[in-house]
Amino acid sequence: MTNxxxxxxxxxxxxxxxxxxxxxxLFFLFAFIFGNYSLADxxxxxxxxxxxxxxxxxxxxxxxxxxxxxxYSLSRKFYIMMILLSAIISAVVVxxxxxxxxxxxxNLHAGVQTLGHFMVLTSHHWLxxxxxxxxxxxxxxxxxxxxxxxxxxxxxxxxLISFFVVLNENLxxxxxxxxxxxxxxxxxxxxxxxxxxxxxxxxxxx
Amino acid sequence: xxxQIKHLNKKYKKPVFTDLNLELxxxxxxxxxxxxxxxxxxxxxIISNRIFANSGEVLLDGQIVKNNDLALSQIFLMSEDNLxxxxxxxxDLWKMSASFYGQFDWDLAQDFxxxxxxxxxxxxxxxxxxxxTIAKMLTALCVPCEYIFLDEPILGLxxxxxxxxxxxxxxxxxxxxxxxxxxxxxxxxxxQILEKAIILNHGRIISQGDVEEITASVKLVQGPKAAVTAxxxxxxxxxxxxxxxxxxxxxxxxxxKKIPSEIEIKNVDLQTCFIRLTKGEEVNES
Numbered sequence: 001m002t003n004x005x006x007x008x009x010x011x012x013x014x015x016x017x018x019x020x021x022x023x024x025x026l027f028f029l030f031a032f033i034f035g036n037y038s039l040a041d042x043x044x045x046x047x048x049x050x051x052x053x054x055x056x057x058x059x060x061x062x063x064x065x066x067x068x069x070x071x072y073s074l075s076r077k078f079y080i081m082m083i084l085l086s087a088i089i090s091a092v093v094v095x096x097x098x099x100x101x102x103x104x105x106x107n108l109h110a111g112v113q114t115l116g117h118f119m120v121l122t123s124h125h126w127l128x129x130x131x132x133x134x135x136x137x138x139x140x141x142x143x144x145x146x147x148x149x150x151x152x153x154x155x156x157x158x159x160l161i162s163f164f165v166v167l168n169e170n171l172x173x174x175x176x177x178x179x180x181x182x183x184x185x186x187x188x189x190x191x192x193x194x195x196x197x198x199x200x201x202x203x204x205x206x
Numbered sequence: 207x208x209x210q211i212k213h214l215n216k217k218y219k220k221p222v223f224t225d226l227n228l229e230l231x232x233x234x235x236x237x238x239x240x241x242x243x244x245x246x247x248x249x250x251x252i253i254s255n256r257i258f259a260n261s262g263e264v265l266l267d268g269q270i271v272k273n274n275d276l277a278l279s280q281i282f283l284m285s286e287d288n289l290x291x292x293x294x295x296x297x298d299l300w301k302m303s304a305s306f307y308g309q310f311d312w313d314l315a316q317d318f319x320x321x322x323x324x325x326x327x328x329x330x331x332x333x334x335x336x337x338x339t340i341a342k343m344l345t346a347l348c349v350p351c352e353y354i355f356l357d358e359p360i361l362g363l364x365x366x367x368x369x370x371x372x373x374x375x376x377x378x379x380x381x382x383x384x385x386x387x388x389x390x391x392x393x394x395x396x397x398q399i400l401e402k403a404i405i406l407n408h409g410r411i412i413s414q415g416d417v418e419e420i421t422a423s424v425k426l427v428q429g430p431k432a433a434v435t436a437x438x439x440x441x442x443x444x445x446x447x448x449x450x451x452x453x454x455x456x457x458x459x460x461x462x463k464k465i466p467s468e469i470e471i472k473n474v475d476l477q478t479c480f481i482r483l484t485k486g487e488e489v490n491e492s
Contacts, residue, residue, distance in 0.1 A: 002275045002276055002279045003279065003305070003306060003307055003308035004275060004278070004279050004306045004307070005275055006305075007302070007305040007306040008306070010305065011302075064291050067287075067289040067290075067291075068289065068290070068291070070256050070287075070289050071283075071289035071290060072303075072306045073254045073255050073256070073278040073279075073281050073282070073283065074255075074275060074278065075255060075272075075273035075274065075275050075278065076255070076273060077273050078273075078275055
């Protein structure tokens with residue numbers, strides 16, 4: 001592994017750690033706000049958070065990291081591998097931490113047991129939650145790399161948010177499959193087009 | 207460790223390069239010259255894996271550079287684009303570069319920062335255009351890569367800072383001899399530090415080699431119109447002007463023959479040579 005690759009991984013992990021810290025803090029905020037309401041409120045907020053936070057983070061992070069990968073002449077293969085890897089790491093780590101904290105809280109004193117209970121309950125949908133973080137991360141990456149104009153980014157952002165907000169009310173396996181399919185298809189297109197002139201246009205724009 | 211470009215083709219809507227071939231030898235300072243939009247930045251971006259060619263390859267020491275992280279770690283491109291995180295302080299940018307390349311010439315960087323009066327505790331975002339260029343340029347001079355490409359490194363610099371840059375470049379080169387390729391339009395100033403030059407025009411290299419060889423290839427022929435016309439009738443004329451009975455002609459590759467005493471032959475500098483070669487080609491093509 002070259003020094004550039006090591007340094008890039010370090011950079012990516014540093015910002016992922018910051019993002020994960022942020023999402024967990026936000027989670028607690030949501031949990032405290034909605035903890036007094038119903039589990040449905042809590043789950044709905046949690047699902048929204050699972051989409052918004054990674055989407056925004058990856059959208060921002062990947063703009064920076066992509067530019068950095070260009071500046072330090074990293075191969076595109078390595079860059080894409082790192083993005084996929086960091087999306088998977090963040091999905092698993094964020095969800096894992098929330099679950100562990102939930103279990104701990106459930107076994108503490110009465111004041112935080114409900115909160116812990118809610119957190120653990122989300123584990124019933126662990127696959128969906130992980131997929132949602134992963135999809136949102138990849139969607140954030142997609143809009144980050146392929147926006148040529150800011151208005152296009154905003155448009156994509158609004159469409160995706162609307163999509164999730166509407167679907168989150170009754171998110172089921174079918175919609176998850178649709179989301180998974182469409183995002184992965186978009187990402188595949190990114191990879192396929194990557195070696196062609198799309199990147200040229202992007203570099204010219206940036 | 208030489209860098210070779212073989213049969214490079216690149217097109218956007220129109221072709222930029224067609225079958226471009228080039229070899230950059232180690233430890234040499236090159237000037238990459240060309241008129242606006244001729245593809246200098248495109249070429250540098252392809253070499254450094256920022257964009258991809260339609261066909262052809264870039265080889266470093268026989269290894270294909272494209273998507274090869276080991277080869278790419280020997281290549282650094284300083285471009286006009288602001289690709290560094292803008293909220294980074296200059297000193298942190300250098301730390302980052304040190305981590306990306308495993309080494310960084312800190313002594314030289316501090317020395318240069320003093321010479322340019324660059325405040326390294328400032329964030330890139332808060333620097334003026336000129337100082338941002340200086341920060342990026344100093345980074346390029348202090349990374350340990352074998353091939354450093356500088357795309358318009360003196361854009362936005364005042365005359366004093368440009369002179370400091372030329373000295374800094376020579377110092378960095380003396381400190382650790384490497385290949386520097388400088389793409390610039392300020393040819394008159396840069397000529398003094400260049401060893402070799404590459405002139406691009408219409409998607410191909412029209413001249414390359416030692417600066418002395420290139421400048422020697424263009425001659426200014428002056429004298430009475432009749433005598434000059436007779437002398438250059440079978441020569442490659444790049445440009446000609448008449449002033450009454452007198453005539454001035456720029457000739458490419460003037461072949462040795464007996465020069466009449468009333469005719470004066472002069473050498474030209476690199477900038478004059480560049481202008482006549484690029485313009486002359488258009489005249490010849492039309």
